[in-house]
Amino acid sequence: MSGIRIYVPGDAVAVACGADELARAIASAASIRKRDIEIVRNGSRGMHWLEPMLEVATDKGRIAYGPVELGDVDSVFEAMLAGGGEHKLRVGPPEDHPFLKKQTRLTFARCGIVDPRSLDDYKAYDGYKGLAKALANPAAIVDEVAQSGLRGRGGAGFPTGIKWKTVAEAQADRKYIVCNADEGDSGTFADRMIMEGDPFVLIEGMTIAGIAVGATKGFVYIRSEYPHAIAVMNDAILAARRGGMLGNSVAGSTFAFDLEVREGAGAYVCGEETALLESLEGKRGLVRAKPPLPAHKGLFGRPTVINNVLSLATVPIVMDKGAAFYKNFGMGRSRGTMPIQLAGNLQYGGLFETAFGITLRELVDDIGGGCFTGRPVKAVQVGGPLGAYFPRALFDTPFDYEAFAARDGLIGHGGIVVFDDSVDMAKQARFAMEFCAVESCGKCTPCRIGSTRGVETVERIMRGEEREKNIAVLTDLCNTMKFGSLCALGGFTPYPVMSALRHFPDDFNTAPRLQAAE
Amino acid sequence: MERAAQILAEHRGTEGPLLPILHAIQETFGYVPENAVAIIAEALNLSRAEVHGVVTFYHDFRQEPAGRHVLKLCRAEACQAAGGDALAARAEERLGVRFGGTTKDGRVRLEPVYCLGLCSVSPSAMIDGRIVARIDDKKLDALLAETDR
Ligand SMILES: Cc1cc2nc3c(=O)[nH]c(=O)nc-3n(C[C@H](O)[C@H](O)[C@H](O)COP(=O)(O)O)c2cc1C
Ligand code: FES
Numbered sequence: 001m002s003g004i005r006i007y008v009p010g011d012a013v014a015v016a017c018g019a020d021e022l023a024r025a026i027a028s029a030a031s032i033r034k035r036d037i038e039i040v041r042n043g044s045r046g047m048h049w050l051e052p053m054l055e056v057a058t059d060k061g062r063i064a065y066g067p068v069e070l071g072d073v074d075s076v077f078e079a080m081l082a083g084g085g086e087h088k089l090r091v092g093p094p095e096d097h098p099f100l101k102k103q104t105r106l107t108f109a110r111c112g113i114v115d116p117r118s119l120d121d122y123k124a125y126d127g128y129k130g131l132a133k134a135l136a137n138p139a140a141i142v143d144e145v146a147q148s149g150l151r152g153r154g155g156a157g158f159p160t161g162i163k164w165k166t167v168a169e170a171q172a173d174r175k176y177i178v179c180n181a182d183e184g185d186s187g188t189f190a191d192r193m194i195m196e197g198d199p200f201v202l203i204e205g206m207t208i209a210g211i212a213v214g215a216t217k218g219f220v221y222i223r224s225e226y227p228h229a230i231a232v233m234n235d236a237i238l239a240a241r242r243g244g245m246l247g248n249s250v251a252g253s254t255f256a257f258d259l260e261v262r263e264g265a266g267a268y269v270c271g272e273e274t275a276l277l278e279s280l281e282g283k284r285g286l287v288r289a290k291p292p293l294p295a296h297k298g299l300f301g302r303p304t305v306i307n308n309v310l311s312l313a314t315v316p317i318v319m320d321k322g323a324a325f326y327k328n329f330g331m332g333r334s335r336g337t338m339p340i341q342l343a344g345n346l347q348y349g350g351l352f353e354t355a356f357g358i359t360l361r362e363l364v365d366d367i368g369g370g371c372f373t374g375r376p377v378k379a380v381q382v383g384g385p386l387g388a389y390f391p392r393a394l395f396d397t398p399f400d401y402e403a404f405a406a407r408d409g410l411i412g413h414g415g416i417v418v419f420d421d422s423v424d425m426a427k428q429a430r431f432a433m434e435f436c437a438v439e440s441c442g443k444c445t446p447c448r449i450g451s452t453r454g455v456e457t458v459e460r461i462m463r464g465e466e467r468e469k470n471i472a473v474l475t476d477l478c479n480t481m482k483f484g485s486l487c488a489l490g491g492f493t494p495y496p497v498m499s500a501l502r503h504f505p506d507d508f509n510t511a512p513r514l515q516a517a518e
Numbered sequence: 519m520e521r522a523a524q525i526l527a528e529h530r531g532t533e534g535p536l537l538p539i540l541h542a543i544q545e546t547f548g549y550v551p552e553n554a555v556a557i558i559a560e561a562l563n564l565s566r567a568e569v570h571g572v573v574t575f576y577h578d579f580r581q582e583p584a585g586r587h588v589l590k591l592c593r594a595e596a597c598q599a600a601g602g603d604a605l606a607a608r609a610e611e612r613l614g615v616r617f618g619g620t621t622k623d624g625r626v627r628l629e630p631v632y633c634l635g636l637c638s639v640s641p642s643a644m645i646d647g648r649i650v651a652r653i654d655d656k657k658l659d660a661l662l663a664e665t666d667r
Pocket of ligand 1 (some may be wrong): 152158179182270308312
């Protein structure tokens with residue numbers, strides 16, 4: 001053995017909790033002891049309350065320790081040298097941890113396990129098997145993806161196979177694959193984790209998309225708030241190109257495909273697909289009117305597949321294991337698994353991938369462990385800043401596109417933000433309107449003006465001014481925004497606002513508030 | 519502006535080059551200077567108004583130099599749920615500036631950011647490009663102390 005292998009995650013969550021400093025400290029602890037070690041900067045396993053979670057490879061598998069602080073490095077390192085020995089921070093084999101054991105990891109199968117910058121590692125863990133199947137029968141790719149039931153994970157839940165079919169059938173001199181990695185929703189980080197922990201799966205998914213529809217060029221549009229993801233994606237693309245998996249002959253085939261990373265510039269609305277295309281073209285991120293659909297006239301006017309990171313990163317396993325395998329998971333019209341992101345005031349936050357159908361209660365109480373403040377959960381917002389707030393009374397809602405829609409909510413990109421009973425829901429409603437006002441692209445009036453009027457109206461209600469009348473005004477305004485906005489920024493902002501009002505009316509009743517505030 | 523010309527040359531052949539160019543300009547100068555806008559417009563065959571429109575649309579691009587340090591505090595929902603609002607108020611008070619402002623001595627600029635993807639270890643912040651999570655009063659004060667340097 002050339003020395004022991006120690007994993008120190010390079011995922012942004014781990015780094016933000018001190019992983020870079022830990023990696024340096026481990027290296028110096030090793031050099032002081034004249035021990036030969038190899039440090040791998042893996043992705044995160046998704047148990048974020050344990051980050052930074054370090055692992056050591058032993059002959060009995062990997063043993064984890066976490067959350068490790070600088071002061072623990074020496075003792076943890078000693079335990080690692082002892083072959084994964086006892087320590088107060090010892091987690092044991094990560095895959096045996098109940099949080100991971102309960103999951104079904106398909107999209108996230110490799111995240112946290114492999115070295116994200118190593119093409120060899122990717123291949124050793126079943127990487128590029130999907131591409132091999134795709135190359136064996138390129139004409140069947142679109143149908144396989146359609147049969148799997150995979151729907152867009154960016155929020156709208158549009159069937160991925162149908163989108164691809166439209167682009168495949170379009171005639172043009174050039175077509176594009178665009179990956180939407182703008183991930184602006186609060187409470188979401190699954191795209192980031194994939195890009196930082198298993199970037200080749202996204203590259204493979206985009207390559208398969210290119211072959212399926214006849215596109216030779218792809219762009220990954222990553223928000224600028226994600227410098228680590230940008231760095232890892234760039235490195236992985238370079239490695240894939242060097243390894244012959246991108247370029248003029250993908251994996252030795254007659255297909256050409258190449259990729260480029262583009263950095264966003266801090267505009268939430270650029271996550272909306274047409275605004276994103278405008279931005280890629282170097283313009284202001286104004287939402288385009290549809291039709292034409294991007295599938296017909298997308299980037300630079302050419303037919304374009306635009307998909308979320310998770311949609312594309314799920315394609316390789318669909319191709320590898322087959323549509324039937326994937327479709328077997330889930331409920332109703334929500335097939336397969338969803339990487340759910342548990343965030344906010346929660347004891348056990350992180351990434352939980354599971355088949356559709358799990359209830360909010362299981363996710364928040366059983367898996368998430370309730371609030372880290374020790375107070376009762378009052379509300380959860382599901383699906384980002386445009387998603388509805390759910391009260392405990394609706395915690396029996398299963399995670400499923402249709403079930404959430406039936407309760408005036410949405411699963412969006414799969415983020416769940418938990419709030420304890422200290423939250424003021426009128427304030428959250430005001431924030432939703434404020435956010436819309438700040439981020440509106442300005443093209444349509446209901447969104448641009450409506451949101452500003454919305455902030456004012458919520459404030460009036462909060463001050464107790466003509467409560468009934470202003471609630472009617474707010475309701476009206478929300479209707480106008482919902483039905484009159486060009487895109488879902490203005491169109492969905494009513495979800496958090498109206499759900500807060502509907503489920504938490506007491507918070508919009510100012511008399512008790514004034515007393516509470518002294 | 520020699521550097522600007524060089525950046526433009528490096529992006530020749532790029533599809534949709536304006537955002538990459540603006541990022542490179544801001545990286546080099548710390549902001550997007552007015553005279554760079556003119557040079558970019560000419561090179562890309564755009565009007566100055568068009569380039570200006572793009573610069574002002576995106577939150578990332580600055581038209582004047584930032585402070586020596588930039589502290590971005592996440593103000594989005596998951597960070598609110600973990601006590602972010604109180605931290606934000608503390609930062610404003612300690613620095614004596616509101617969000618979007620720079621301290622009088624040019625030491626630090628305080629900016630809001632809407633989610634850093636660290637929502638499971640919130641509240642979070644970015645200081646001069648470095649990310650920090652699980653921020654409490656003590657950690658915030660340590661970050662503010664860093665900006666004294
Ligand atoms: C304001 C707004 C922001 C959005 N942000 C994102 C985003 O960050 N990432 C994403 O994948 N989709 C986002 N979407 C959805 C996209 O418009 C689009 O539905 C998605 O990229 C399609 O890919 P999918 O079918 O794979 O989900 C956003 C939509 C709106 C209206
Ligand atoms: S909401 Fe603050 S990091 Fe996501």
